[in-house]
Amino acid sequence: MGHRMREVDVAEITEAVAEMSRQSNTNLPGDVFAALADARARETSPIASEVLDQLLLNAERAEATGLPLCQDTGVAVVFVDLGQDAHLVGGGLQEAVDAGVRRGYEEGYLRKSVVRDPLDRSTNTGDNTPAVVHLRLVPGDRVTVHFAPKGGGSENMSALWMLTPSQGRQGVVEAIAAQISAAGGMPCPPLVLGIGLGGTFELSALLAKRALLRPLGEPSPLSEVAELEREVLEAVNATGVGPMGLGGNTTALAVHIERHPCHIASLPLALNVQCHAARHMTRVL
Amino acid sequence: MEQMRTTVTEREIKKLTLPLDEKTACSLRAGDVVHLTGPMYTARDAAHARLMELINRGEELPIELQDQVIYYCGPTPAPPGRPIGAAGPTTSYRMDDYAPELHARGLRASIGKGNRSGHVRQALRRHHGVYFVAVGGAGALLSDRILSAEVVAYPELGPEAIRRLEVKDFPVIVAYDCLGGTAFVGEKPLA
Incomplete structure (x- = not known):
């Protein structure tokens, strides 16, 4: 008898990536907001205080308006920690992640900032794919997907x-x-x-x-x-x-x-x- | 939060109207906090490359430069009901090779983020220009201050197209002034 594998449909990965594309670009994580607010409280330079005030206000405005925090919505960097007892079904991992990026960046009105040929700036892929995917095998049967858009x-x-x-x-x-x-x-x-x-x-x-x-x-x-x-x-x-x-x-x-x-x-x-x-x-x- | 935000309005802010005339530009000093109201143009890497091609061929530019302000910005797509998406500054040094020529042709100021070359600072002094920084990553806040946006050249460049913006109380800080002064840590005024 072989070991029981838990099946995970890659459509779930697509869904998670699409949602995280939109949310991560609009909502500043609470830990980052808190760190900026702490820094503001400690800051003694007037110009630095002005800049930090704008950043705190920006986080509030992004959340209120649904606009991205920054116009550079990044290249999509995705870390997948794949449990070795999980079996991905329904398609390829890279394709599933890219499908999520394509949908999230289109539906979220995010900027498409990827060129296919690094030496030819007219080759924007038009949908912010491909994502940069880092895969790691870990114990267990869960699939953990980290999404971190990275600005240039x-x-x-x-x-x-x-x-x-x-x-x-x-x-x-x-x-x-x-x-x-x-x-x-x-x-x-x-x-x-x-x-x-x-x-x-x-x-x-x-x-x-x-x-x-x-x-x-x-x-x-x-x-x-x-x-x-x-x-x-x-x-x-x-x-x-x-x-x-x-x-x-x-x-x-x-x-x-x-x-x-x-x-x-x-x-x-x-x-x-x-x-x-x-x-x-x-x-x- | 409430307490923090009030400190912005307490501080002295210079309110200026665009286009920016030479005399007003020359009155600004590195470190001044300024709110801009009026028209400005967006242009970043690809648009600058095209403007420079036209200049090199001796052809007319698609925008007027005299006393104008260019904002180094590639916004996100405008969602329904808004004139523009997130619209913060991009890093300016990539435009350093182009900026002196544009200032020689009347450009009064640029807005971006980060330090720039000595050539740009000398061009600002020679042509009485200013370099402003906007807060990088404040894309939503800055978008709120943009009343309208219209693509006026190179629509095929998408986010890199040249747009004419109308802004109101658009917050910037004078980084380099026309006397060679700098607001950046680790830089000296021009000798």
């Missing part, structure tokens, strides 16, 4: 370094702070920083992106990683870049680090920069 302005300020092991902790903190300082107002601070520390070249980047899915400001469960998160956050806010690069106490709202073992010769470090419109939603099917 902040993505463009992301970076990856293959540090030498001797650069160590100080090298990590300095690289991140220097990158954010140089980026200035371009990635739309206040930011959320997703950091992948360790692994390999490609894994560090994936860890950095995945770190952005964590509820805002929830520290790493590993105490020494949580300590590093605090240190990086302090260093980044000490740059004084501030909201929109115009100065202030609030350059980043949170730093999330995902750590992974790595080769004795390596110290991979990836930084995925997320703007304050830190949109993320999750559905468990």
